[in-house]
Amino acid sequence: SHSPWTGRPIVLVGLMGVGKSTVGRRLAVRLAVPFADADHEIESAADMSITEIFAEYGEPYFRDGERRVIARLMDGTPKVIATGGGAFVNDETRALILAQSTAIWLNAHPDVLAERVKRRDTRPLLRGRDPRRVLADLAEQRDPFYAQAHIHISSQRGPHEATVAAILKAIG
Numbered sequence: 001s002h003s004p005w006t007g008r009p010i011v012l013v014g015l016m017g018v019g020k021s022t023v024g025r026r027l028a029v030r031l032a033v034p035f036a037d038a039d040h041e042i043e044s045a046a047d048m049s050i051t052e053i054f055a056e057y058g059e060p061y062f063r064d065g066e067r068r069v070i071a072r073l074m075d076g077t078p079k080v081i082a083t084g085g086g087a088f089v090n091d092e093t094r095a096l097i098l099a100q101s102t103a104i105w106l107n108a109h110p111d112v113l114a115e116r117v118k119r120r121d122t123r124p125l126l127r128g129r130d131p132r133r134v135l136a137d138l139a140e141q142r143d144p145f146y147a148q149a150h151i152h153i154s155s156q157r158g159p160h161e162a163t164v165a166a167i168l169k170a171i172g
């Protein structure tokens, strides 16, 4: 029933566990545009997992690769891009996203995110640490950056379909 989305790329930002990849994939289907997951693009470009990249080369190297991958993905064609939780905190990456896309902050309480991330163990920043603590600290550090996104949407209550509906409404 919808014709394809013809606006700027839509970039989802926000903390780990907020649903950027799941919501992004479903949103792209609804808008009839391609979906890209920046974390997956980095992994295939490096032919390494994010855990391996952090372990072998460190976080600054990862952030630089992340910025380059996101710059490449934003080629002016309509699409939905899910970013890793730290991407929008990097000054250069954030400036690029704000200039070239509609940036959407997906947010939820850190305790809710901590419950969600327990299902997956692929995140170096959470390794061997209490996710509630890490996510509360990251929220405090990062929320001022995320708040610069053009649109703010809560994914607190779920399900993801409701979040997709809220985004569709917000972008008109």
Ligand code: S3P
Residues within 6 Å of the ligand: 014, 015, 016, 017, 020, 039, 050, 083, 084, 085, 086, 087, 122, 123, 124, 125
């Ligand atoms: C990170 C979030 C991860 C991934 C990396 C670092 C972060 O992406 O990019 O582990 O700094 O918050 P998700 O937000 O998709 O988990």
